[in-house]
Amino acid sequence: MKRLLPILLLLLASCGLNGNYRDTSIPMVSVPEVDLTRYQGLWYEIARFPNRFEEGCEGVTAEYGLMDNGRISVTNTCRQGAPDGPVEVAEGSARVAAPGQLKVKFVSWLPFEGDYWVIGLNEAYTVAVIGTPSGDFGWVLGRTKALSVEDQAFAEAALTKAGYDLSQLYYPQHAS
Numbered sequence: 001m002k003r004l005l006p007i008l009l010l011l012l013a014s015c016g017l018n019g020n021y022r023d024t025s026i027p028m029v030s031v032p033e034v035d036l037t038r039y040q041g042l043w044y045e046i047a048r049f050p051n052r053f054e055e056g057c058e059g060v061t062a063e064y065g066l067m068d069n070g071r072i073s074v075t076n077t078c079r080q081g082a083p084d085g086p087v088e089v090a091e092g093s094a095r096v097a098a099p100g101q102l103k104v105k106f107v108s109w110l111p112f113e114g115d116y117w118v119i120g121l122n123e124a125y126t127v128a129v130i131g132t133p134s135g136d137f138g139w140v141l142g143r144t145k146a147l148s149v150e151d152q153a154f155a156e157a158a159l160t161k162a163g164y165d166l167s168q169l170y171y172p173q174h175a176s
Helices: 004-014 151-160
Strands: 041-048 055-067 073-080 088-100 100-107 114-121 127-133 139-142
Touching: 041 151, 114 151, 127 151, 139 151
Parallel strands: none
Antiparallel strands: 041 055, 041 139, 055 073, 073 088, 088 100, 100 114, 114 127, 127 139
16 A cells, blocks of 8 residues: 555646645746756755645755656655655656646656646746646745745746745755
8 A cells, every 4th residue: 555655646636636826817837948958956845835745745855867768857855754854755757848848757657747837947047936737736946955035036926927825835844
């Protein structure tokens, strides 16, 4: 049963059974271009909208890399319960669906892919804001464990423009 739990959670998540955190009557637009070479590497999860598959996760990171087959490797790491808690890792891959839009898959044999739209990306590639058209998911990522006031304002503006309710954001703790 323990092996089936992540699969069941992924299926539930793909069915939109998470909270809807955005006003979907507001059009969501992805950034016009993402340089995947600059985007690859380690990102810290600064904030997220609560979701089932990250329940209890602190010290969350996402690492992206370019693969020989043209896909993008995705390695999400969670520390369960505390910034220094037990490590859980989810590995998947993504493909470019359109400019600024990826389709992500964590279980290769399932036909489901999740939306991953980059709706904010600063020029330095140090802050990325991710959303989904359904509004069930959203993340703020940074190259460091905390954002400057200016970078936080940039991220919040991107989420607000896409119709997200910022009051629902969760800020995971990171080890110092």
